[in-house]
Amino acid sequence: MAVANNHPSTKTIAQRAKNELREYAILSLYLFICFGALILYKAAILGEEGISYLPSGLAAIKALILAKFIMLGHMIRLGDRRRSRIVYVIACKALSYLILLLVLSVVEEVIVGLVHGRTIAASLAEFGGDKLPQTLATSLIMLLILIPYLASREVNVALGEGRLWTLLFEHRPAQITESKGVKP
Template identity: 40%
Template sequence: MDLTQPGKPALRDRVKAEFKELFYISAYLLIVFSALTFYKSAILETASVRWLPWGFAVIKSLVLAKFIMIGHALHVGEGHGTKPLIWQIVHKSLAFLILCAGFTVIEEATVGFFDGKTFSESMAEVGGGTTEEMIATTIIMFLIFLPLFGYRALSEVMGQNALFRTIFVERLQFEVAKRQ
């Protein structure tokens, strides 16, 4: 007996696709966060400060990837489908920046609650702790989201898996729309 709806993938296929998506998003974020962690560590090393929390990059990439997947399931930032891709990419990047910031606040408040911290104490380290670090973190996260959502938007326009195949497997030829 098949419990799936016509045209809807089986549960096993959906779970497999979600794990694949989680892997790709978290791998991208892990590369970026590892580079940022290494860069911050190098800067602090010049001031004789040893700092290398690699666990941060791994955990944050997985958590943020899950936040992004939840946002996709909730259709966050959708719209601008008829406008040039840049508007969709910027809109989605900003929407997910806000979503992930909100989830991060909830996450930090929850962890702080279980550690016996007040809300203010929990928020003291979010985004680096200082106003300048918070602004820098926000800008960096926006810049991290641009290629992520740019890839996704371009992939939707080109067709499922065509962009991935073109970048990583074989160079495909596409017909470019002619100017009217």
């Protein structure tokens, strides 16, 4: 009789696919909420200047694409080689994933540019020049989005696979405060 655990070699392909699909969906939702909030903020700022801006679907498309890029990072075990204090692991992973997302986003933009008849040089030029401050700001925001996500993954591993989610979502009985001298 095989003992089921969370080691990848003992999970069936169907179980791994289900887990990865669930993680992809949760990550996509998290990124969609973050990007949606940023787009609404940008729309509000531009609206104050009389500029109409609300790209429909941009947050969802970006969330789905970047979630897939992050899942690819998980697949290649990006940043898993470093064993140190959890805060350093999170910081190193966040920087590693940010670099991965930047590289894959550049590749994505080049491909989109080629599809629209632009040269590779023209597509790459958009990341420099006038768009450089926007690219740097976007990178910093993406780093700030990655840190809580990767921190939750690392804390989940440190506590034992699934334990963090159990702690966050299980029903807790009301605490007994009378023993501490506090009346309800």
